Amino acid sequence: MTLPATAAPAVTPAPDERARAVVTGIGVVAPSGIGVDAHWRTVSGGIRRTGPITLFDPTGYPTRVGGEVPGFHPAAYVDTRQLVQTDRWTQLGFAATALALADAGLPARAPDPYAWAVTLASSSGGNLFGQRELQRLWGGPSRTVGAYQSIAWFYAASVGQLSIHHQFKGPSGVLVAEAAGGLDSLAHAVRTIRRGTSVVIAGATECPLSPYALACQLRSGLLSAVDEPAAAYRPFDRAAGGYVPAEGGAVFVVEEREHAVARGARIYGEVTGWAATHDAVHTGPDTAGDPATYARAMRLALARSGSTPDEVDLVVPDALGVPRYDRSEATALRTVFGDRPPPVSTHKSLTGRAHQGGSALDVATALLAFHHDTLPASAGPVEPAPGCELGFLRAPRRPEHRVALVCARGFDGFNSALVLRGAVPTPRNATD
Incomplete structure (x- = not known):
């Protein structure tokens, strides 16, 4: 069948290898604090933010120290409907993305949806949500799980929820490479910029602090069993004995350079x-x-x-x-x-x-x-x-x-x- 001229398939333009990708917004939601200023104070001041795990009772586990986001209230960033549908890991992503967009001076809703995209990384998805629902399934009289169990735990849930909420309809995706994925997401953002997308949300958040998630990590034998936060996690040190798990992360606004310059955006740097x-x-x-x-x-x-x-x-x-x-x-x-x-x-x-x-x-x-x-x-x-x-x-x-x-x-x-x-x-x- 011959297509009429008006129905000719679109031709995807060749990637522009000369297009430059810059970071114009940073959103931090981490144990170091909420926002870039809080994070920088922690880093520049050498302030330790790890301590006893409080998101659940870790008594009986060999690892009882972790890094939690201080003073995080999901309702400040997520509406009631989204709170019911999402895990804490996704809620951290909502907060970090809102902070990054505000830091970049961009609106919360994409004015040109198909020119904006989101590509985040994830390791294990919605641990707290999944554990709660499975405990209800096997321990409660109803023997049921909630309707959102099918999506809230899924490793792509944050990307899906953010793309809907902010109207990011450009080429979006999720990367899974454990700790390496946080860097891979930025690399993928640059490739997406070179293919013609103006703005890409990249980065990652995590929430691996639940009984199930901690048990999975303990199986590797790589976690620290030291209870004193100051001595628990000491990379490259003679006293090193494993890592301390933490939640949170960072999200970035990655933008095509000419697009950023045209709107007078502050530029933090370029991914080269x-x-x-x-x-x-x-x-x-x-x-x-x-x-x-x-x-x-x-x-x-x-x-x-x-x-x-x-x-x-x-x-x-x-x-x-x-x-x-x-x-x-x-x-x-x-x-x-x-x-x-x-x-x-x-x-x-x-x-x-x-x-x-x-x-x-x-x-x-x-x-x-x-x-x-x-x-x-x-x-x-x-x-x-x-x-x-x-x-x-x-x-x-x-x-x-x-x-x-x-x-x-x-x-x-x-x-x-x-x-x-x-x-x-x-x-x-x-x-x-």
Whole structure:
């Protein structure tokens, strides 16, 4: 059948490799606080925000310390209908997205829906919602679950709810790569921008703090069993003994540069390079990740960004806090940077490890460091473990080239690296 001229199929334009993707808005909802200012105060002040888990009673579990978002009230960001339909993880995403849009000076509803998109990362979906419903199924007299059980736990629920609420009708999706996905979402946002979308919401939030979620994490043998928050999570340190789980994360407004400039938007920085590799090895009691494959992701990201290793002002590592993984990551960094390691700064010991949300939070830290013209001191280690001797920042300093390399690894072999070039900071208005 021959189609009439008026019904000719649309032709998808070729990607514009010259299109540049910049970050114009940051929304943080994490143990470090709600909003970019609270997060920066935590990071720059080295303030520990982990403590005893309160979202449920962790008595009887070997891990009882976590990172929770302080003072988070979902009703401030989510209406009554959405509260009933969603898990806390999605509610954190609603809050972070609202903050990011406001920070970027954009409306809550997309004025051109098909030019706006959302691509987030997720590890395990709606744990608290799912557990509550399953307990009702097996422990209650009704032997039923609510109607929203079928969607609230689903790992794509946040993307779906946000796309409906904000009218993001452009090419949207969800990425699953454990902690590496928070970086992958930004890389995918750049590709989406180059295919013609003007605005992409990217990043990740998590909420892995429930009995079921904690039991799943404990099975890996990688969690800390230390009850003292100050000693529980110590990446690259001689005393390292596992990570502390956390909720929250960060969401970003990624925008085509000319679109941002035309509306006079403040620009935090540009995503200039990225890469992802895979070890093809299951995470087990004897694995530590392949440093060569991890280093390849870093090198590819730098090469694609047009940056050289000696231009990197800051490396924000994955910092799992498990000795063999820390040594493996240090080996990968030495492979890329040789005997001249760049400044390394990590703050996960302050907040806990929020999986995909944690790597997104690391991106927020790097962009805010350039925005404040200050590379923050690392929150550790106190005494580097053998094989983990890197260039940890012991005091704040000013950046020179305004280039950051953010690295993340996900369980079962995911490796990702992202290169950011910070914009020259401009004074913020008192109302910003």
